[in-house]
Amino acid sequence: MIGGNPFAGEVSINLDGKRRTLKLTLGSLAELEATMTGDSIVSLISRFEDGQFNTEDVVRLLLAGLRGGGWEGTGHDLLDANIEGGPAQAIRAAALLLNRSFAIPAT
Template identity: 40%
Template sequence: MTMANRRRGEIAATIDGQERVLCLTLGALAELEAAFEVEDLAALAQRFSTGRLSARDLTRVVAAGLRGGGAAVSDGDVATMTTEGGIAGFAAIAVDLLKVTFGAGDGTRPDP
């Protein structure tokens, strides 16, 4: 079983039948800022706070999280992966990852 440290911004998720750790590291966040063409983390958080995520958004967030967790995957690789619950499962993974990263949902902020 893979151990994720939520205080470090990590989550565990089963993707393609494998337990994986996802983390939006500083590099992963910079990658998402560029992909979503936003100027800073506040704008990135605002972009995600709408609750409206496309399939492309989910692919980018999950792929960046997997790369931040140490996996060598591309966005294209993630687009072909599966998870329990299909698209709803990927949405739940992305939402959980964003909540842990930006400190929402559980009343705590990740340790710096």
């Protein structure tokens, strides 16, 4: 189940049996962009919109969101973690995180 506060740009997932909040903050976005080696957030958004994203995009985005939500794990921790709902849920959470972070929610 994906939850979170759409008005705050938040998405929630269950990671290793614990509910975690994902949020893209300025710090987590800067960290994300630093790992993208010449790529940009705009390109990442475009790949998701076009369905051309890859696993690395999903992992980087989830990690940035988790860090923005206060999680102190590493990329390796995320790769070893159990996300309730599996890879499909991870992809949905990543896409929803981008949407909630960069779109104005309907009222």
